[in-house]
Amino acid sequence: HQELSLAPNLSVRDNIFMGRELRTRTGLDFAEEQRQARALMADLEEDIDPMTLVEDLRLGQQQIVEIARALSVDSRILIMDEPTSALSATEVEVLFKVxxxxxxxxxxxxxxxxxxxxxLQITDYAVVLRDGAITATAEARDIDLEWIVRNMVGENFDLGSPPTGHExxxxxxxxxxxSVVDTSGSGYSVVDHxxxxxxxxxxxCIYGLMGAGRTELLEAVAGRVPMAGGRALLEGEDVSGLSIAQRISRGLVLVPEDRQRDGLVQTMTVGRNLSLASIEAFARGLFLxxxxxxxxxxxxxxxxxVKTAGGNAMIGSLSGGNQQKVVIGKMLTNNPKVRIIDEPRSGIEVGAKAEVFRLLSERAAQGLAVVFSTSEVNECLSIAxxxxxxxxxxxxAEFGANATKEQIMAASGEAVVA
Incomplete structure (x- = not known):
């Protein structure tokens, strides 16, 4: 699924076999479930303990568990909806081998x-959808990126380039x-000085593989996880001791990696989600x-x-890409000074991504500082x-806008696939 459908309070093993538990004559066969879960993790080249609670895993690891659950079923037809949205390029290659x-x-x-x-890399036959209708079909060997984009958005489109013309x-x-210490209690520094x-x-753009510490760094700066050392300054003011709400009011906002869990209130409307971060702007004493x-x-x-019937529509009625745009729009309503975005690509198609990047470029030209993390090199090269x-x-390593994809991937420790 594009949105994860895991039970966070259950273990990896229990999530994989939920609803089709293995049994012996005397009861549930937990040992065999654990053995098969370990084998699935090995096939996906992930060192995840089957007894770990899903809520203790990072989003990318949770996506691996979702994939493992799908692979555990002996299916003739397997439907994968955005299976790589939180995976690094190396992990994508492993999935493609599977x-x-x-x-x-x-x-x-x-x-x-x-x-x-x-x-283009994995499919034999391509079907392009736009606004719920099929716009084109073709064998993958007969098409290129431009053909897909043209049929997706109705025109040639690119993600743009870094804004120029301003100092x-x-x-x-x-x-x-x-510094940030791993929350598991191991004492390991996931962010190190x-x-x-x-x-x-x-x-x-902050680029790195899963586990590089990108998310932990951004969450520490935004106040979501504690710093083990160091500090964050917003226009010279130390905000390390402030709450998340106080940092937002100062102009430091975070768009989280997991929009469903951390970025939206699923029981609220589109409008109320958009206005949550700036209630003070239209508060009148005890009233709004x-x-x-x-x-x-x-x-x-x-x-x-945002493609929606209106502000009164429920947020759950929107597509994943439009939900992501609501999260981003919410964090622009209070005119922030620094915008932090963790994995902006999550669930967004190329046209929506280009619109988001265009908006960020416009705000940067007006003086907004933007920091975003990604495991997709092309995003760094297109806007940073x-x-x-x-x-x-x-x-x-640090690079300018003229860096190559190979240089960036090599600096991250990622194998460059020819």
Whole structure:
């Protein structure tokens, strides 16, 4: 599934075999379930203990568990909806090897993806959908990226390039000697004495594989996880001791990696989700100005081009890409000084991604400092002024906008696939 359907309070093993538990004559066969779960993790080249609670895993690891559950069923047809949205390039290659093995054994795969390079790499036959209708079909060997994009969005489209023509301002965000310790209690530093400055108007991409410490760094700066050392300064003010709400009010906002769990309230409407971060703007004592809230919501929907019936529609009625745009729009309503985005590509097709990047470029040209993390190299190259590569909790390299894909991947420790 594009959105994970795991039970976070159960173990990896229990999630894989939920609803079809293995049994012996005397009861459940936990030992065999654990053996098969370990074998599935080995096939996916992931060192995940089957007894680990899913809620203790990072989003990318949870996606691996979701894939393992699908693979554990002896199916003739397997439908995969955005299976790689939180995976690194190396993990994608491992999944592709598994898919090729399945197809060689006669299993049919329906592979749904917004990642065009993946579609060309793994599929035999391509079907393009736009607004619920099939716009084109072809054998993969007869098409290219331009053909897919043209049929997806109705025109040739690219993600753009870093905004030019403006000078960077003063340092907006300063990360000084920050360390973050693994929450499992191991004492391992997932972020190890890292320092980084971001100037007003600058777009900085933090690239790295899963486990490099990207998410932990951004969450520590935003106040979601504690720092074991160091501090974060917003325009010279130490915000390390402030709450998340206080940091947001100061102008430091985070768009989280897991929008379903951390970025949206699924029981609320599109409008209420958009207005949550800026309630103070239309508060009148103990009451809210509904007219001002409605104006803000309508303006946000228009700016981030959310496809919805209106602000009163439930957030769960939107597609994954439109939900992601609501999260991004919410964090623009209070005119932040620094915008932190963890994996902006999650669940967004190429047209929506281009719109989001265009919006970020426009805001950067107006002085917004943008920091985003990604495991997709092309995103860094398409929009970032500066690319920071993380490896094992530290910065392993920094590049300008003219860096090559091979340089960035090599600095991350990732094998470059020819």
């Amino acid at each position: 898919i090729r093995d399945l197809t060689s054994r006669g299993v049919s795969i329906v592979y749904i993806s917004h990642h065009l390079e993946e579609a 960077f301002g003063e340092v907006a965000l300063s990360i000084e000697d920050v 890292l320092s980084l400055d971001v100037r007003a108007g600058e777009i900085v 100005s509904r007219s001002r809230e409605r104006e803000l919501v309508e303006d946000s929907i228009r700016k981030v081009t 002024h500066r690319i920071v590569v993380m490896r094992r909790g530290r910065i392993s």
